[in-house]
Amino acid sequence: MEIILFYLVALVIVISGILVVTCQSPVNSALALVNTFFCLAVYYVMLHAPFMAAVQIMVYAGAIMVLILFVIMLLNLGTEEKKRFTHGVVWSALCCFFLMATSLHFIKHGSVTGAEGNITPHLVQSFGHTELIGKTMFTEFLLPFEIASILLLVAIVGAVVLAKKDA
Amino acid sequence: MISVYHYMTVAAILFALGAYGVLTRRNAIVVFMCVELMLNSVNLTFIALSNHLQSMDGQIFVFFVMTVAAAEAAVGLALMITFFRNRETIDVDQINMLKW
Numbered sequence: 001m002e003i004i005l006f007y008l009v010a011l012v013i014v015i016s017g018i019l020v021v022t023c024q025s026p027v028n029s030a031l032a033l034v035n036t037f038f039c040l041a042v043y044y045v046m047l048h049a050p051f052m053a054a055v056q057i058m059v060y061a062g063a064i065m066v067l068i069l070f071v072i073m074l075l076n077l078g079t080e081e082k083k084r085f086t087h088g089v090v091w092s093a094l095c096c097f098f099l100m101a102t103s104l105h106f107i108k109h110g111s112v113t114g115a116e117g118n119i120t121p122h123l124v125q126s127f128g129h130t131e132l133i134g135k136t137m138f139t140e141f142l143l144p145f146e147i148a149s150i151l152l153l154v155a156i157v158g159a160v161v162l163a164k165k166d167a
Numbered sequence: 168m169i170s171v172y173h174y175m176t177v178a179a180i181l182f183a184l185g186a187y188g189v190l191t192r193r194n195a196i197v198v199f200m201c202v203e204l205m206l207n208s209v210n211l212t213f214i215a216l217s218n219h220l221q222s223m224d225g226q227i228f229v230f231f232v233m234t235v236a237a238a239e240a241a242v243g244l245a246l247m248i249t250f251f252r253n254r255e256t257i258d259v260d261q262i263n264m265l266k267w
Contacts, residue, residue: 021188047218071244092190100183117222136223148234155238162245
């Protein structure tokens with residue numbers, strides 16, 4: 001049953017990913033991208049990470065996409081004129097095909113190794129995913145967390161300074 | 168049974184799609200959205216591996232990727248607004264002042 005859901009969501013993800021890349025109007029691309037984000041949130045739930053799914057929907061589909069849509073509407077960009085066929089398209093298609101082929105080859109023939117932890121799905125269900133994330137973030141990763149907050153502050157100031165009328 | 172390789176395959180396909188978009192599209196905002204697509208495919212890899220290895224570190228990393236993506240969205244879109252004000256276009260082919 002789960003595998004049917006997986007393939008269904010994979011189909012939707014790939015189709016909306018193609019739509020993001022091929023749609024002529026930026027608004028259509030943005031809507032397809034929101035669709036991709038929601039499908040990824042479904043995957044996060046299937047991977048026993050419900051908090052990350054909630055954050056994905058709130059931060060990506062909520063905040064970032066609203067910002068992007070807002071700028072698209074603010075600049076009032078029309079549909080892109082018909083793309084002229086260039087050698088660049090062929091070369092980039094080839095590059096991306098080889099990128100995908102090599103990574104799929106490594107995924108198929110490689111095996112995953114790494115330090116195993118002790119966060120089992122059972123523990124996540126009994127203890128709660130949010131608590132586990134909070135515990136890790138505010139003990140082991142406290143310094144990166146603080147640095148991330150400074151990064152966000154710098155981004156806010158930078159965005160205001162850049163978008164100001166008489167900079 | 169769904170293995171971690173299934174998720175990584177989907178992530179690889181998404182990443183290649185995003186890279187294709189970055190290389191071929193000429194509207195700067197669409198290029199930006201393709202970068203977001205690539206970031207999200209990497210997030211999927213992180214969470215799949217974190218689930219597979221039963222560790223929390225990958226999910227913390229996804230958190231930081233999201234933080235950087237939000238900061239990048241704010242600064243990048245402000246840059247685009249400024250550029251549009253000066254040049255009346257955000258076609259990346261027209262943005263060639265640094266080109267040799």
